[in-house]
Amino acid sequence: MHAYDAAEQVDNTIRLNANESPRRSTIGNFRRPLNRYPEVRPQKLQTALANRFGCRADQLLVTRGSSEAIDLVIRTFCRAGEDGVLVTSPSFSMYRHYAEVQGADLIEVETLAEHDFAIDVDAILAACKDSTRLIFICSPNNPTGTVLARDELERLLTERGDASAIVVDEAYIEFGDKPSVTELLGRYTNLLVLRTLSKALGFAGARCGAVAGPPEIVRILSAVQAPYALATPVVECVEDALQDDQLALAEAAVLDTVAERERLVVALANYDFVVKIWPSDANFLLVRFTDAATVMRRCEVQNVLLRHFGGALDDCLRISVGSPDENDQLLRALDTLKGTNNG
Ligand SMILES: Cc1ncc(COP(=O)(O)O)c(C=O)c1O
Structure with a gap:
C-alpha cells in the first residue's frame, strides 16, 4: 500500500493546487488558516x-x-x-x-x-x-x-x-x-x-x-x-x-483521581451491599454488589450514571472516578440504600 498522493503543501507559496478557498474565515482563533487543508499527517x-x-x-x-x-x-x-x-x-x-x-x-x-x-x-x-x-x-x-x-x-x-x-x-x-x-x-x-x-x-x-x-x-x-x-x-x-504548564495540570489531575479512587475504595467498603471491589490501576473501579440493578437504578434516580455490562459481570458495576463533589454525590446516593434490605 502506498500513501494517498495529496496536494503538495509548501510554506510561502501560492496554493492553487488543492481547490481550497482563498477566503480566510474569521471564525475561531486558530494559528493556521481554516480555509487550507491541514497537514496530511501533523x-x-x-x-x-x-x-x-x-x-x-x-x-x-x-x-x-x-x-x-x-x-x-x-x-x-x-x-x-x-x-x-x-x-x-x-x-x-x-x-x-x-x-x-x-x-x-x-x-x-x-x-x-x-x-x-x-x-x-x-x-x-x-x-x-x-x-x-x-x-x-x-x-x-x-x-x-x-x-x-x-x-x-x-x-x-x-x-x-x-x-x-x-x-x-x-x-x-x-x-x-x-x-x-x-x-x-x-x-x-x-x-x-x-x-x-x-x-x-x-x-x-x-x-x-x-x-x-x-x-x-x-x-x-x-x-x-x-x-x-x-x-x-x-x-x-x-x-x-x-505544553509543560498544561501537562503539569493534567498530572496533578491524575494524582487527584488516584487519591479519589482510593477514597472511594475505603468508602465503598463500608456498605454492607458491596461484595467486592477489585484493585484498579485505572480511573474506575469494578464493584460487585448484592443487587447491582437496584444500585444502578437508585443512583440514576439521584442523577448519577454508572455502567453495567452483564454476562460474567452481571452483578457488578463499573464506577468511573469523578471529581470530589461528584464522588460525594455517588456516596450520598448509595447512603439512601443503607438498611433498605436491597441486598
Ligand atoms: C481500553 C480503551 N481503549 C480505547 C478507548 C477509546 O478511547 P479514545 O477513542 O477516546 O482514545 C477506550 C475508551 O473508553 C478504552 O476504554
Missing part, C-alpha cells in the same frame, strides 16, 4: 506525542482517538472472512465491534475471574488459530482494572512471533505505576501499543490518540488512514495541551 504533533509516549516519531501514527487506531489496525491486518482477532473477556467491547465491522473471525478467551480477572496467556496461546492476526491486550483492562505482567506479555510476543501482532491498549496507563510497554518496541517486531489523550490528559472531546509500532507497520497504517484525518482545531488544541 508532523509537530507526531513528534511531541512520540516524546510523550516514549518512542520515535517514525514509530507513531496520530489517530482520531485510539478508537480509530483499533479500526485501522483491524482493517490493515485482517482480510474479511479469512483472518481473525483474539480478545480477552471481559474487556473493552470496541475490539469486538470493529472485528465485526471488518468481518474478521473473533476468538474470545475468558480471563481468570477467580484471580482478579488475570489474563490467561496459556489459554490465549492455546486458542490462537493459524489465521489469528491480532491479539488485543487491554492493560490496565477496561472494565476490570487488571494489568498484564511484563514477562507474560513478552512470553506472548515471543511465542506468537510473526504469526500475530500483539496490540497492547494502554488507555489507562497513567493512572497506575507501571511503565509503558513502548519501551519494548525496539525488541519486538510484532508489538503495537495504543495510547489516548482521552483519559489522563482529559481531552476525550478532542478525539486524539495514537498507535505506536515498528516503522514499516506504522507506514502501512498511515496509508490506510484517511488523509487530513486530524482537523486543524484538534491539532492546535492538542499542541497546546502538550
Whole structure:
C-alpha cells in the first residue's frame, strides 16, 4: 500500500493546487488558516506525542482517538472472512465491534475471574488459530482494572512471533505505576501499543490518540488512514495541551483521581451491599454488589450514571472516578440504600 498522493503543501507559496478557498474565515482563533487543508499527517504533533509516549516519531501514527487506531489496525491486518482477532473477556467491547465491522473471525478467551480477572496467556496461546492476526491486550483492562505482567506479555510476543501482532491498549496507563510497554518496541517486531489523550490528559472531546509500532507497520497504517484525518482545531488544541504548564495540570489531575479512587475504595467498603471491589490501576473501579440493578437504578434516580455490562459481570458495576463533589454525590446516593434490605 502506498500513501494517498495529496496536494503538495509548501510554506510561502501560492496554493492553487488543492481547490481550497482563498477566503480566510474569521471564525475561531486558530494559528493556521481554516480555509487550507491541514497537514496530511501533523508532523509537530507526531513528534511531541512520540516524546510523550516514549518512542520515535517514525514509530507513531496520530489517530482520531485510539478508537480509530483499533479500526485501522483491524482493517490493515485482517482480510474479511479469512483472518481473525483474539480478545480477552471481559474487556473493552470496541475490539469486538470493529472485528465485526471488518468481518474478521473473533476468538474470545475468558480471563481468570477467580484471580482478579488475570489474563490467561496459556489459554490465549492455546486458542490462537493459524489465521489469528491480532491479539488485543487491554492493560490496565477496561472494565476490570487488571494489568498484564511484563514477562507474560513478552512470553506472548515471543511465542506468537510473526504469526500475530500483539496490540497492547494502554488507555489507562497513567493512572497506575507501571511503565509503558513502548519501551519494548525496539525488541519486538510484532508489538503495537495504543495510547489516548482521552483519559489522563482529559481531552476525550478532542478525539486524539495514537498507535505506536515498528516503522514499516506504522507506514502501512498511515496509508490506510484517511488523509487530513486530524482537523486543524484538534491539532492546535492538542499542541497546546502538550505544553509543560498544561501537562503539569493534567498530572496533578491524575494524582487527584488516584487519591479519589482510593477514597472511594475505603468508602465503598463500608456498605454492607458491596461484595467486592477489585484493585484498579485505572480511573474506575469494578464493584460487585448484592443487587447491582437496584444500585444502578437508585443512583440514576439521584442523577448519577454508572455502567453495567452483564454476562460474567452481571452483578457488578463499573464506577468511573469523578471529581470530589461528584464522588460525594455517588456516596450520598448509595447512603439512601443503607438498611433498605436491597441486598
Ligand atoms: C481500553 C480503551 N481503549 C480505547 C478507548 C477509546 O478511547 P479514545 O477513542 O477516546 O482514545 C477506550 C475508551 O473508553 C478504552 O476504554
